[in-house]
Amino acid sequence: MSSKNIQRTEPGAQEKRAQKEELNKKITEQKIVVEELSNLKKNRRVYTQQPNSNIFFLADKGEDPYILSLIEDLDNMRKEYQDI
Template identity: 80%
Template sequence: MSSTNSQRTEPGAQEDHAQKEELNKKIKEQKTVVDELSNLKKNRRVYTQQPNSNIFFLADKAETLSACKKDLDNMRKDYQDI
């Protein structure tokens, strides 16, 4: 009986756990993006997708990498705050 009681959690705690799992998944995806951008050859082109669109525009690799690293840092900070 004690095992069933220990598995019960408050609804808010379940939401936090689901939010934390989702954020962890996004962090892993962002790490992959940063690693891929970091390992590109110098002459490779990078394109960014416009929000809510299927249009891609040529972007600066260094700026894109920097923006992705900032996003990753912000995600990690949010993850620690949860």
């Protein structure tokens, strides 16, 4: 007698999994950005992109609000990941 393992998943489970994987990818990318910026020398130039455009402006890497906003975004993504 052979038994088949049929996996029963709730509706939308596959979409949740895909959403979770995408969010995990974004979290990893954000971690890398924060680490790279934190490890730059103070005299290095950093450019930020204007929202919804291809224009970049020189930013101050040592500017605490800039790095803090990146860390805040990372924390928000982690909370969202845990909620899924």
